[in-house]
Each structure stands twice: as structure tokens, then as C-alpha cells.
Amino acid sequence: MSDKDVVTAVLKHPKYQELLRRRNRMSMQFFIATLVIYAGFILTLAFDPELFGSPLGPGWTMSIGVLLGVLICISAIVLVAVYIYFSNKIFDPLIKAIVKDVS
Template sequence: MQTDVVAEVLRHPKYQELVKRRTRVSMAFFGVTLLIYAGFILTMAYLPEIFAQPLGPNWTMSVGLFVGLLVACSAVILIALYTYFSNKVFDPLLAAIMRDVQ
């Protein structure tokens, strides 16, 4: 019986839509995250003098520390956005699939 439910879910057209949307959104978030982290790491590796500079005259905080904080904050923001998107789009689609199958 369990196998029948799984097969029925896999054949459901809304499930195919869910997989496509989730894959597209996940890849977009992955691309943004990769761009942010790769940019940070490559800048740190090839242009460390930029990160060593202070933010302004008489500032003790360096550009590298500030950008590192921005990278960490971007991770939190991206996680919150993905969670919001998941709750508003993916969960209703999944609930509709479960209603149709059961």
C-alpha cells in the first residue's frame, strides 16, 4: 500500500510542478550564495590589501571585517527568504498533492 501512494505522488502533475519550482528556486539561491562566498574568498586570496584597509580615516574596523559581517548577514537573509518562499509556495503545493492522493 505504501508503494502505491509513493507511485501515485510521483505521477501527480502537481508534484512535477513542485519539483521544478523547488529546483529552480534552490539553484537560484545556490547561485547567489556561491557568488557571495566566492567573491569574498577570491578577494581575500588575491586582493588582501583591500580587506586590510580601514573603513575610513580614524576607524579601527577594517574593510575585511565589515565585508565578513555582510557575508554572514546575507546568509541569514537568504535562509529567511528561502523559508518564507517554502512556506508560502512549496507547502501549499505539497498539501494539495497529499489531499489529492489520499
């Protein structure tokens, strides 16, 4: 089988179409989640900067902005971990099945 035939077989494979559909849907969901998190942070910073400078509570030295910045970093780590989990559980088996069927 030539390289061109392999590519054509992969592109027509129903599991490849399912892989594309699932990966695109998941990527869009992660994009929206990331957009909401970061845009919310930036818009709050732009329109209510005093909120970020205020302390968490009376007597606290940490500001709300610092806490939100740390939470955004943690959310990025969590989103990457969730994507890796789904990639290993959903996408990798589909890719292995496609390679097995086409080879």
C-alpha cells in the same frame, strides 16, 4: 491503497512535478547567489588581501574585511529567511494539495 501505490500516485501527480520544478529552480538560484557571495569574498581575499586590512575610512579602526565578513553572515541569514518564506508560501501549499489528492 498500498505504500507502493501511494508513492506511484505522488510521483505521477502534476503538482508534484510542479513542486520539483519550482524547488529545483529556486535551489539553483540560491546556490548561485551563495556561490557569488562566498567566492567573491574568498577571491578578493586571495588576490587583494591588503584591501581587507585597510580601514573603512580615515580615522576608522574597523577594517573592510571585518565589515564584509559581517555582511556575509547577514546575507546568509537573509537568504535562509527568504527561502523559508517561499517554502511556506509556495512549497507547503503544493505538498498539502498533493497529500489531499493522493489520500
